[in-house]
Amino acid sequence: MSKLLLGLEKEDLFLAVFDHHTDMQPPALLPVLSCGSWIRDAAGAYQNIKGICVIGPPEASVRETEAMEHVWFVTQEELDDGSGAAKIKEVFASHAGTFPVYLSVDKDILSKEELDTNWDQGNVRVDELLSLAKDCLAGRKVLAVDLCGEPSANAPEAECSAASLVNQKLYGALAAKIED
Template identity: 40%
Template structure:
């Protein structure tokens, strides 16, 4: 089985890109494949949680030569806003599907500053090709705080019914008619499945994969990114433990996406 997984990862490694902001991926063995492309982002200024104009310009230059298609690992949830830069590269209408315990639609604290908590709102405000946002796994309390002005372009899908294909077909027929870009923040998972630096949801990794399988079977997926790594602490042993949990989750998600694609 491991040999089969390695062959699958090798086959798709060229479509995998890693954006290393914090150095956490250095502790995750699932990415140890020479065919995977790494982008070193550790030297960039103005990018942690909040992305200022300098940071945005640097990131845009860094990814300029890469396609939004494929699988992108974009470090911790502090950098989830990077999804905006990837989807800005899409040149035709699409629906953005976000698996996240937070809607990431807060009003920005500072004008012209993109943040990990506001980036979905920024996509809706600035990207004319984004026709719909579907958010899965967000906290009910935070969902209620989403501004009403976005009600016609944002949909929330409940965890309880998402893995029922009949329910998804009806939902997609009503709300989605474009190719889908998938963005996953592992804080949608429970703490046993992933370790992040934000409060987390209740999904297990298996439940998340079942939800994703429904989408992959029914929709045209044009790109994927994954964030939600654990942040550094002063406890090296704890860091290594947390990184190993995320390593398993990331490795399983990579295997899942690659093996699913081979069946189509």
């Protein structure tokens, strides 16, 4: 969905993605858009994306990802050791210029204690995610925020309620940034 929404945006922008996966995998057989390739596809398709910062994938996944120009990673390990926030600020200060930000959050970046998704997960807390997102958005126009990583339609009620609560926290905290 993020790739499709980005296609509607005509303004130059910087893409900030919080995700436990790189989402930059080449297609296995056919050139089909998938959740594992959307960032790679968007970077190649839209000239108005001036840079991308992917925050949260494990270092091993980043090493397996083909390098692309104007794409920077902040790894799970950097978030874990406390250096991630400083690196995010450095990436944005050095590479995002004055471009507005499109923010995409995949909830698989969150720890299982915060929300149990049906994917391999990171270990970020909601309050940490909000703090890091605010670092990305500080002093910048926000074009859009999208959240993904919803439970399946047949997920237990408790899982759906937990995801809804996380959505409310994230959207509630980020709404003021969007309206600025």
